[in-house]
Amino acid sequence: MREALKLAQRGADLGEVPIGAVIVKDNHIVSQAHNWRETWRDPTAHAELVAIREASRVLGGWRLEGCQLYVTLEPCPMCAGAIMLSRLDAVYYGAADPKGGAVESKLHTFQSGLWNHDPKFHGGILADECGMILKEFFRTLRERRS
Amino acid sequence: MREALKLAQRGADLGEVPIGAVIVKDNHIVSQAHNWRETWRDPTAHAELVAIREASRVLGGWRLEGCQLYVTLEPCPMCAGAIMLSRLDAVYYGAADPKGGAVESKLHTFQSGLWNHDPKFHGGILADECGMILKEFFRTLRERRS
Numbered sequence: 001m002r003e004a005l006k007l008a009q010r011g012a013d014l015g016e017v018p019i020g021a022v023i024v025k026d027n028h029i030v031s032q033a034h035n036w037r038e039t040w041r042d043p044t045a046h047a048e049l050v051a052i053r054e055a056s057r058v059l060g061g062w063r064l065e066g067c068q069l070y071v072t073l074e075p076c077p078m079c080a081g082a083i084m085l086s087r088l089d090a091v092y093y094g095a096a097d098p099k100g101g102a103v104e105s106k107l108h109t110f111q112s113g114l115w116n117h118d119p120k121f122h123g124g125i126l127a128d129e130c131g132m133i134l135k136e137f138f139r140t141l142r143e144r145r146s
Numbered sequence: 147m148r149e150a151l152k153l154a155q156r157g158a159d160l161g162e163v164p165i166g167a168v169i170v171k172d173n174h175i176v177s178q179a180h181n182w183r184e185t186w187r188d189p190t191a192h193a194e195l196v197a198i199r200e201a202s203r204v205l206g207g208w209r210l211e212g213c214q215l216y217v218t219l220e221p222c223p224m225c226a227g228a229i230m231l232s233r234l235d236a237v238y239y240g241a242a243d244p245k246g247g248a249v250e251s252k253l254h255t256f257q258s259g260l261w262n263h264d265p266k267f268h269g270g271i272l273a274d275e276c277g278m279i280l281k282e283f284f285r286t287l288r289e290r291r292s
Contacts (some may be wrong), residue, residue: 037208038208041202041203041206041207041208042199042202042203042208043198043202043208043209043210043228043231043232043233044190044195044198044199044228044231044232045208049190052189052190053188053190056187056188056189057187057188060187061187062183062184062187062188062189063189064189076227076231077223077224077226077227077230077255077261078223078224078225078226078227078228078230078231079224079227080223080224080227081222081223081224081225081226081227081248082189082190082224084223084224085189085190085222085224086189086190087189099262100261102227106260106261107260109223114252114253115223115246115252116245
């Protein structure tokens, strides 16, 4: 999660909402990404989605069994869907997202019993730091605008 | 939807699950894609997601306001999430997906009142043809395997 936080900061330096994601297999980092939405002008370029695409490229296949995702913010519905499709084993996230979280906040995607792959998950890891970097980013943004 | 069906067939010819998507703005096609998951080895390369990314590139921004998506199969949770994130105006789909549909079948993503963008939607457009191309694809696949 420390690596994911570093990525989030790198995103913030580019004007991206600071969220970072790292995919790990056998204790090695397979892929890492921050949010790229603004730079790439791509609404799907969330850190998790970019990291999943990169991990698939690195591992040579779309099934990410045996992999774990670390992400600084609770995944949104799109990313929760991508996590199921990629068959990731587990998701560990930092801050909860009361407005957009699809793991425990607004939806319980992985506990619904509706889908054919339910990864393990655990939230709240370095939650204060993961939340703080977001708060700081939006505070600075508001100050610049006013 | 006829264009989306043609794309689905092109996908099938490449061994992709035949789903096609077209994004339209002011009655002009902005982007189009079929499923690319197997060829690209990318679990996120659903027709809708690829079309959304391409439309953002073509239009030069991640907000697809004023755009409509036509897709041959009811979107999954990931794609429904991407549709909300991209602010598409409306989604028109062909066949329902009882196993994985996140618009009307298994989830009612756009009617949940949980998210900050709820596109209009309408399903069942050329549903028989959109469903048939999928059935035919999986029938052929089973025959080849047995």
